[in-house]
Each structure stands twice: as structure tokens, then as C-alpha cells.
Amino acid sequence: MSQTSTLLSLPYIQPAQAQKHVTHNEALRRLDALVQLSVESRTLAEPPANPADGARYIVASGATGDWAGQEFAVALNAGGGWLFLTPNVGWQAWVADEGTTVTWTGSLWQAGGSGALPDRLGLGTPVDPVSRLSIAAPATMLSHEGDDHQLKINKASDADTASLLFQSNWVGHAEMGLAGDTAFSIKVSDGTSWTTALSFDPVTGAASGAAVSAGPEESNPDALVRAGDGYLKGTILDAVAQDGNGVPTGGVIERGANADGDYVRFADGTQICTSGDIPTGGITNPTGALFQSNHLAWTFPAPFAPGVPPILVGESGNTGAWPTFAPHGVLSTGFKATSIVSIGVGLNLRLCAIGRWI
Incomplete structure (x- = not known):
């Protein structure tokens, strides 16, 4: 007849055994330790200094002292001594200082209950082969542990x-x-x-x-x-441009200046050029009943579109004098100052050309 039970190694009372109570009490002690198994810790490699009577521990690797050679066994403090219980595959224990359940796999105590990772979990709702984690609740909260928190969703390939x-x-x-x-x-x-x-x-x-x-x-x-x-603040005043279909691709208004005057270009293709004061010299050459200056020229501060000469106007500050233009193109214009009276010292003319840059 075997001396102990197959599963929990409880001692059997033998035929004609004396002091049967000793064997009986030993079996009860083991049952008391193993039923609803809960251990204080599984990280100690040597006995704690003052364990409570009945305190249980899972012996960590590298055991020393009274626990030497008992790695992974369940150590029970019984009456000031230690009783070691060797686990079988599938034993489960609650670890108090971790707040988790561990299972003996045959080589280690695996956190997570059964020792195998569960493949489905339904909280308040059934699961299926696709939705293997399902939750039915008014809200689901995911919070940090210490500082940050990330929810990671990973896929197999692009x-x-x-x-x-x-x-x-x-x-x-x-x-x-x-x-x-x-x-x-x-x-x-x-x-x-x-x-x-x-x-x-x-x-x-x-x-x-x-x-x-x-x-x-x-x-x-x-x-x-x-x-x-x-168009934004940074592109309203900027170099204007258009694509081949006449769609603006630059700024709305472009403004510039050089020695020939000022110009302004608009996104729709309109261009206006203005000159500074241009001295005419004497306006003394008789032309019929009028008088004209010598021939003068103004180069536009920005060229106009090829084949589309601009419209030209000007003013002199004198109601009896004005500019007349000829010839003019897209880069410059010729002109003379014309007056109803001879003016020996001449005037200053200001000219304006209006046309298209595209």
C-alpha cells in the first residue's frame, strides 16, 4: 500500500499503525496549507525574519538557508518549522504582495491564472472568433500608470x-x-x-x-x-504668376520700383506703370499753332505683355501743356511735351502706362 496519496501527497494511515493521530494531523496540515492556496510572496530566496504561523511562500530561485534546495516549492511555516510542498502542474496560488494569481507550469509559476494566455474575453457581452475582446459598458477607461499611456494598434503589413x-x-x-x-x-x-x-x-x-x-x-x-x-497674408503681396490656363499661381498684388519708376501688377494680368518727374526741357519748337519739346523717351519700370502695347496718359501740372506719345511699344515709349504757348524753361511731366503683363 502506498504511503501517500497520488495528488497531494497526503500521508495514509497504515494498517496496525500506532499513533494514527500523527499521520492524520500531518494530512490535515497539508490540506490546510493547500486548499485555497494563498502565499505572501514569491520573490524571497530565504525565510523571512518573523513569519506568522501558517504563512506560506513560494520559494524563489537561488534559495538559501532553511529554504536551500526548495526552489519553487510552497513553504509553510508550521509551529516554527518549515514544511515544503512540491507543486504539481496546474496548481494555482494567489500571491498577496502582487495581487495576482499564478499557475505552476512544471518549470515556473506563470502569472495569468491558467498559465496559458486566454484567447477570448467578454465583459458584459459575448465574444466571437473575430471580436475576441468585447466590452459592453457605458464607458471604458484606459489610464496611465505613473506617467504616459499609449493605445497601440498594429497591423501585419502596409x-x-x-x-x-x-x-x-x-x-x-x-x-x-x-x-x-x-x-x-x-x-x-x-x-x-x-x-x-x-x-x-x-x-x-x-x-x-x-x-x-x-x-x-x-x-x-x-x-x-x-x-x-x-491667398493668405503672406501671399496677398507677392510676385504674381499664372499657369497656362490663366489661373493665378502667385500673389494677388505685386509692387516694385526702380530708376524708371514704379509698377504694380495684379493677379488677373493688369499692370500699371508710373514714372517719376521727367524734365521736358524747353517747349519751344513751333508745331502749327502749338509748341513742342524735343523728342523724349521713357523706359517702363516693368515690361508689358508682347503684342499688347499699353494705354498712356500723363500730366504736367499746367493746364496748357500735356504729353503726346509716339511711337510706343511694350518696353518703352517716345513722347513730346506739347503746349499752347512757348515755355523756355520747360516742365516736369509724370507719365502712366496701363496694360497687361500677360
Whole structure:
């Protein structure tokens, strides 16, 4: 007949055994230690200084002192001495100083109850093979432990999806994440079809999608305007330009000046050039009933569009004198000062040319 039981190694009372109470009490002591097994700690490699009677510990590796050679055994303090219980695979114990349950796997005490990682968990709701973690609750809180906290959603490859899906009555209406590539996107749905409202290039960070203007000719009044497609404080006053279709690609107003005068260009193609004071010299050459100066020239401070000479006007500050222009082109104009009377000392003329730069 075996001396001990198969599972818990409880001592059997043998036939004709004397002092049967000793064996009986030993079996009770082991049962008292193992039933509803709860240990104080599993990190000690030597006995604590003043353990309570009945205190239990899982002996850590590298055991010394009275625990030497008892690594991973359950140590019971019984009447001032130590009783060691060798675990069998599947034993479970509550570890008080960790607040967790551990299971003996045959080689270590594994945290997590059964020793195997659970593949499904439903809190207040059933789970299925796809939604293996399911929670039905008014709210779900994820908080930090010490400082930061991150929720990480990982996918297998670029072509797969890692996203958050928002549903109404189990119908998807919004999704954000990495859907089929590595560009973060926000999608919306009417319940049938999906539209990518925003997508961000993973290299440049540039935004695209239905919510963003597709270019300077965007016709959707609800689209968000990109800085390159609209006008901001930094682009209202800037060099003007147009593409081949006549769409402005630069600033709204361009202004400049040089020795020939000032100019202003507008995004629609309009250009206005003005001169400073231009001395005429004497206006004494008879021309019919009038008098004119010698031939003069003004180079425009900015060229006009080829084949489209500007309209020219000017003023002298004298109601009886004015400029007459001929010939003129897109880079400069010739002119004379004309007066109804002879003016020996001449005047200062200010000229203006209005045309197009494109």
C-alpha cells in the first residue's frame, strides 16, 4: 500500500499503525496549507525574519538557508518549522504582495491564472472568433500608470488595416487609421459607400481628400483651402504668376520700383506703370499753332505683355501743356511735351502706362 496519496501527497494511515493521530494531523496540515492556496510572496530566496504561523511562500530561485534546495516549492511555516510542498502542474496560488494569481507550469509559476494566455474575453457581452475582446459598458477607461499611456494598434503589413471604426446600430459611418497603406486617413460613410475625407502623406504630411481643395480651380465651396491654392497674408503681396490656363499661381498684388519708376501688377494680368518727374526741357519748337519739346523717351519700370502695347496718359501740372506719345511699344515709349504757348524753361511731366503683363 502506498504511503501517500497520488495528488497531494497526503500521508495514509497504515494498517496496525500506532499513533494514527500523527499521520492524520500531518494530512490535515497539508490540506490546510493547500486548499485555497494563498502565499505572501514569491520573490524571497530565504525565510523571512518573523513569519506568522501558517504563512506560506513560494520559494524563489537561488534559495538559501532553511529554504536551500526548495526552489519553487510552497513553504509553510508550521509551529516554527518549515514544511515544503512540491507543486504539481496546474496548481494555482494567489500571491498577496502582487495581487495576482499564478499557475505552476512544471518549470515556473506563470502569472495569468491558467498559465496559458486566454484567447477570448467578454465583459458584459459575448465574444466571437473575430471580436475576441468585447466590452459592453457605458464607458471604458484606459489610464496611465505613473506617467504616459499609449493605445497601440498594429497591423501585419502596409496593405492591411489598423483603424478605429465608428458604428451606429452596427453600421459603419466613420473610420480613422491606416487603411490599406501607411497614410493616416479619416473616412466617412452614408452606410453604403465610403469617402476618404482626409488623408495625410506619411512622408510630407501633406493633406488630401474630399475635404481638401484639389487645386486652385476647386469648385466645391465646402472644401478646405490649402495654402498653395488660396491667398493668405503672406501671399496677398507677392510676385504674381499664372499657369497656362490663366489661373493665378502667385500673389494677388505685386509692387516694385526702380530708376524708371514704379509698377504694380495684379493677379488677373493688369499692370500699371508710373514714372517719376521727367524734365521736358524747353517747349519751344513751333508745331502749327502749338509748341513742342524735343523728342523724349521713357523706359517702363516693368515690361508689358508682347503684342499688347499699353494705354498712356500723363500730366504736367499746367493746364496748357500735356504729353503726346509716339511711337510706343511694350518696353518703352517716345513722347513730346506739347503746349499752347512757348515755355523756355520747360516742365516736369509724370507719365502712366496701363496694360497687361500677360
